[in-house]
Amino acid sequence: GQQLNQSPQSMFIQEGEDVSMNCTSSSIFNTWLWYKQDPGEGPVLLIALYKAGELTSNGRLTAQFGITRKDSFLNISASIPSDVGIYFCAGQLGWYSGGGADGLTFGKGTHLIIQP
Amino acid sequence: DVKVTQSSRYLVKRTGEKVFLECVQDMDHENMFWYRQDPGLGLRLIYFSYDVKMKEKGDIPEGYSVSREKKERFSLILESASTNQTSMYLCASSLGDRENSPLHFGNGTRLTVT
Numbered sequence: 100g101q102q103l104n105q106s107p108q109s110m111f112i113q114e115g116e117d118v119s120m121n122c123t124s125s126s127i128f129n130t131w132l133w134y135k136q137d138p139g140e141g142p143v144l145l146i147a148l149y150k151a152g153e154l155t156s157n158g159r160l161t162a163q164f165g166i167t168r169k170d171s172f173l174n175i176s177a178s179i180p181s182d183v184g185i186y187f188c189a190g191q192l193g194w195y196s197g198g199g200a201d202g203l204t205f206g207k208g209t210h211l212i213i214q215p
Numbered sequence: 216d217v218k219v220t221q222s223s224r225y226l227v228k229r230t231g232e233k234v235f236l237e238c239v240q241d242m243d244h245e246n247m248f249w250y251r252q253d254p255g256l257g258l259r260l261i262y263f264s265y266d267v268k269m270k271e272k273g274d275i276p277e278g279y280s281v282s283r284e285k286k287e288r289f290s291l292i293l294e295s296a297s298t299n300q301t302s303m304y305l306c307a308s309s310l311g312d313r314e315n316s317p318l319h320f321g322n323g324t325r326l327t328v329t
Contacts, residue, residue, distance in 0.1 A: 130317070132317050132318075134320075139224075139323070139325070140322050140323065141219075141221075141305050141307075141320035141321050141322045141323045142258075142305070142320045143320070144317050144318075144319060147317045187257075187258070189318075191317075203260075203318060205257055205258045206257070207255075207257045208257065
């Protein structure tokens with residue numbers, strides 16, 4: 100099946116620094132999603148990307164859908180303590196492309212730790 | 216905003232018990248999902264449903280069953296709980312009429328089987 104490689108696995112950064120993480124796949128996707136999960140909570144959708152080359156921002160977060168459709172990155176600018184958590188990427192093929200309802204593949208997550 | 220509600224945040228059950236995890240969504244979504252999340256293994260799909268009374272196996276259905284009698288409710292059943300089913304369980308839902316509708320997750324149920 101499809102696999103997503105998400106990197107880095109964890110990041111230790113200082114408050115105020117910019118953060119960058121990415122996901123790569125051996126297969127193409129029609130949608131890339133980025134989620135954040137706080138400890139003890141469920142993942143929350145941050146950004147959804149639907150078109151190759153698309154660059155989308157949500158506050159201090161910016162994500163891009165790679166031109167090859169096999170990768171995506173997420174940047175966080177000027178990190179703050181509440182950015183701590185685990186960030187997941189997910190690639191989605193979509194119903195009509197043969198992905199079906201289960202056509203969603205998750206990365207293993209990037210654990211972001213911020214040192215004050 | 217989409218609201219996916221899981222009935223319990225924490226559950227402790229004994230080996231062999233029958234366990235019900237309930238999930239309700241309020242956005243009239245067709246698709247509903249159950250995942251489990253374990254350290255180092257990420258999110259793994261147990262079962263999903265794309266319509267009332269319909270269910271499909273995911274990647275790890277063994278030891279689980281599901282029920283979808285109403286569109287808004289999707290239940291995960293552990294017929295006879297075992298210690299290796301100790302995990303964080305996440306319910307999610309999405310629209311069924313869009314090609315790439317993102318999943319929206321509940322807050323999770325942390326199940327411990329002793």
